Amino acid sequence: xxxxxxxxxxxxxxxxxxxxxxxxxxxxxxxxxxxxxxxxxxxxxxxxxxxxxxxxxxxxxxxxxxxxxxxxxxxxxxxxxxxxxxxxxxxxxxxxxxxxxxxxxxxxxxxxxxxxxxxxxxxxxxxxxxxxxxxxxxxxxxxxxxxxxxxxxxxxxxxxxxxxxxxxxxxxxxxxxxxxxxxxxxxxxxxxxxxxxxxxxxxxxxxxxxxxxxxxxxxxxxxxxxxxxxxxxxxxxxxxxxxxxxxxxxxxxxxxxxxxxxxxxxxxxxxxxxxxxxxxxxxxxxxxxxxxxxxxxxxxxxxxxxxxxxxxxxxxxxxxxxxxxxxxxxxxxxxxxxxxxxxxxxxxxxxxxxxxxxxxxxxxxxxxxxxxxxxxxxxxxxxxxxxxxxxxxxxxxxxxxxxxxxxxxxxxxxxxxxxxxxxxxxxxxxxxxxxxxxxxxxxxxxxxxxxxxxx
Numbered sequence: 001x002x003x004x005x006x007x008x009x010x011x012x013x014x015x016x017x018x019x020x021x022x023x024x025x026x027x028x029x030x031x032x033x034x035x036x037x038x039x040x041x042x043x044x045x046x047x048x049x050x051x052x053x054x055x056x057x058x059x060x061x062x063x064x065x066x067x068x069x070x071x072x073x074x075x076x077x078x079x080x081x082x083x084x085x086x087x088x089x090x091x092x093x094x095x096x097x098x099x100x101x102x103x104x105x106x107x108x109x110x111x112x113x114x115x116x117x118x119x120x121x122x123x124x125x126x127x128x129x130x131x132x133x134x135x136x137x138x139x140x141x142x143x144x145x146x147x148x149x150x151x152x153x154x155x156x157x158x159x160x161x162x163x164x165x166x167x168x169x170x171x172x173x174x175x176x177x178x179x180x181x182x183x184x185x186x187x188x189x190x191x192x193x194x195x196x197x198x199x200x201x202x203x204x205x206x207x208x209x210x211x212x213x214x215x216x217x218x219x220x221x222x223x224x225x226x227x228x229x230x231x232x233x234x235x236x237x238x239x240x241x242x243x244x245x246x247x248x249x250x251x252x253x254x255x256x257x258x259x260x261x262x263x264x265x266x267x268x269x270x271x272x273x274x275x276x277x278x279x280x281x282x283x284x285x286x287x288x289x290x291x292x293x294x295x296x297x298x299x300x301x302x303x304x305x306x307x308x309x310x311x312x313x314x315x316x317x318x319x320x321x322x323x324x325x326x327x328x329x330x331x332x333x334x335x336x337x338x339x340x341x342x343x344x345x346x347x348x349x350x351x352x353x354x355x356x357x358x359x360x361x362x363x364x365x366x367x368x369x370x371x372x373x374x375x376x377x378x379x380x381x382x383x384x385x386x387x388x389x390x391x392x393x394x395x396x397x398x399x400x401x402x403x404x405x406x407x408x409x410x411x412x413x414x415x416x417x418x419x420x421x422x423x424x425x426x427x428x429x430x431x432x433x434x435x436x437x438x439x440x441x442x443x444x445x446x447x448x449x450x451x452x453x454x455x
Contacts (some may be wrong), residue, residue, distance in 0.1 A: 002050070004047060004050045005050045005053075007047070007050075008043065008047035008050045008051040008054065009053075009054065011043050011046075011047070011051075012043060012051070012054045012057070012217075012218075012221065015036075015039045015040075015043065015217055016057070016214055016217065018039075019032055019035070019036060019213045019214060019217065022035070023210075023213075029212075029213075029275055032213040033212060033213050033216055033275060033278040033279070033282075034278065035213070036213040036214070036216040036217040036220070037216055037217075037220050037278065037281075037282060039217060039220075040216065040217040040218070040219065040220025040221040040223070040224065041220050041221075041223075041224045042224075043217075043221045043224070044220065044221040044222065044223065044224025044225035044226075045224045045225075047225065048225050049225055050225075051221050051222075051224075051225045052222055052225045052226065054217075054218055054221040054222065054225075055218050055219065055221060055222030055225075056218065057214055057215060057217065057218030057221075058215050058216070058217070058218030058219030058220075058221075058222060058282075058283075059218070060215070060218075061208075061211050061212070061214065061215025061216075061218065061219075061283075062215065062219075062283055062285065062288055064208050064211065065208060065215075065283070065285070065287070065288040065291065066287065066288070068201065068204055068205055068208060068291060069287045069288075069290060070157045070165060071197075071201050072201050072202075072205060072290065072291060072294075072313075073165060073166060073169065073290075073313045074165060074168075074169045075194060075197050075198040075201045076198065076201075076294070076309035076310075076312075076313055077166055077169035077170060077173060077309065077310070077313055078169050078172050078173040078176070078194050079173075079194055079195060079198045079306075079309060081169075081170060081173025081174060081176075081177060081310075082173050082176050082177055082180070082191055082194070089420070090310075092420075093307065093310060093311075093416060093420060094310075096415075096416050096419065096420075097310070097311050097314060097315075097412060097416055098314075098318070100412045100415060100416065101314075101315065101318055101319045101359075101408070101412060102356055102359075104249075104253055104254075104257075104319075104321050104325075104408055104411075104412070105319070105320060105321050105324055105325040105355065105356050105359045106325070106352060106355070106356045107249070107253050107325075108245075108249050108253065108321040108322065108325030108326040108329075108355075108404070109325040109326060109328070109329045109351065109352040109355040109356065110329075110352055111245050111248050111249050111252070111253070111326055112241075112242075112245045112325065112326030112327065112328075112329030112330045113329040113330075113332075113333065113348055113351060113352065115241050115244050115245040115248065115326075115330065116241055116245075116329065116330040116332075116333035116334060117333060119237055119240065119241045119244070120237075120333075120337060121235075121237035121238040121240070121241045121330070121333070121334050121337075122333070122334040122335070122336070122337025122338040123237070123337060147161070147164070148164060148167065149164065149167070150164035150165065150167050150168040151164075153165060153168040156168075166313060166314065166317060176190060176191060176194075205291040205294075205295070206295075208291065209291060209292060209295065212275075212279055212292070215282075215283070216278070216279070216282040216283075219282050219283060219284075220282055223395065223396075223399075226395075235389070235390065235393050238330070238334060238390055238393065238397070239393060239396060239397065241330050241334075242326070242327060242330055242397045242400055242401070243400050245326040245330060246322060246326065246400040246401070246403070246404045249321060249322075249325075249326060249404060250404065250407065253321075254407060254408065254411045257411050257415050258411060258414065258415075261415050261418070262411075262414045262415050262418040262423070263418070264414070264418075264425070264428060265429075268428075268429070269301070269414070272296065272300040272301055272428075273296055273300070273301070273407065273410050275292055275296055276289060276292055276293050276296050276406050276407065276410055277403050277406070277407060279292045279406075280402045280403045280405065280406035280407070281399045281400070281402065281403040282399070283402070284395065284398045284399055284402045285402060286315075286316040286317075286319075286402060286405050286406055286409075287316055289316070289402070289406045290312060290313065290316045293312050293315075293316070293406055293409060293410060294308055294309065294312050296410065297311075297312060297410060297413045297414075301410070301413070301414055301417075301423075301428060302423060302424035302425075302427040302428045303413050303414060303417040303422060303423055303424075304417060304422035304423070304424075306422070307413060307416055307417040307420065307422045308413055308417075311409065311412055311413040311416055312409055312413060315405075315406075315408065315409025315412060315413070316406075316409060318359065319405055319408050319409045319412065320359040320369075320372065320405055321404050321405055321408040322369075322400065322401030322402060322403070322404035322405045322408075323359075323369035323372060323398075323401045323402070323405060324355055324356075324358055324359025324369070324372040325355050325356070325359060326401075326404070327369055327372075327373065327397065327401050328351070328354075328355050328358070328369075328372050328373040328375075328376035328377075329351050329352065329355055329376070331373050331376075331377070331386070331387065331390060332351050332373075332376050332377055332380055332382055334386070334389075334390070335377060335382050335383065335386030335387070335389075336380075336382055338386055338389065339382070339383055339386060341381075341382060343380070347380050347381075350379050350380050351376055351379070351380050353379075354375055354376045354379035354380070355372065355376050357375075358372040358375035358376060359372060369394075369398065369401060370387070373387060374387070
């Protein structure tokens, strides 16, 4: 332990104290998150390796977020299903949601393909085998299918397999709905318990969301301390390609959906969802962003609770515009260039098609970006070893990928809600933006549905 190490911790404590002071002075949540990001970069860049341990603040925050994901998903899925009295509506909403996820992922893959072909990020880079690289195993179709089917919900909760948990929660929700249509008195105690538990989980979520600026500061400090400019220069074009593709997808795809399909002002929409982008960018986890996403969708976008509680948990699992769409496409073009492999139109079609399929097929597998990319490279006949070249900058790329994933879920929630008349358009334009960490709880299910119908 040296003096510089102690000074880095002193600087971190000063920043955290400043963030606490800003919260007491009612400085906006988004402003505090942005300030935490910038201050984290400064502390990490100044103190470098000596500030790496400050990342424990971020790690604690991410662990707390992971703690609430499973109970939050179960509560919101069951509550959203039991709040829908018409099974036909549930089927329609599910079809629209998954259809949007697949469509936007396909568009993302095309955008990634075009950007990579234009920028040619693999030019001038030669392959050098990385001894630490280990190719990810591609799951077979049967393995993927079995991974998605719940066999022991408790075990799957403990191992973080969200898709089987969602399916289990759906079965419970549907069973409650069916039984309730026959004998309501039988399921009323269970529904009351679930609704109460949902309220408790949202209160826990609100408490943890208040810690977001401090967690973001710790995560960004570690990021800036770990990655110096020298390690980024050789693969700078890959980073640029991914970020340009993300920006284009954000503006063209999401902008079109928000402006012309949902018919809302895209700049007002962007202002309202900023906390989602900030948290996703810094935590690099769709699951960690889920609580914030749910709050933003309902409190700021004015989407009904039953749409938000169905689309958001599903989106955190299978909506992979960034990790499963544009990123694998860019890596495929990069690897082909590095290894001197000529690609044809058929290769491009395979890359886009396999990206869409893989984005859903590997939803229950840890490390979705790596698995999706492995599937795409294999489908196009490209060497998987080429992925080793981009592993060193994966964390930087993952920030943009996750921000796109989370934003896509937010956009899909708005589009689906608008089509189902579950979006309060008047409140979206007239109400001030609600803070995410300083508001009183209110009934999330069975509340004022009349307001939500003002589409």
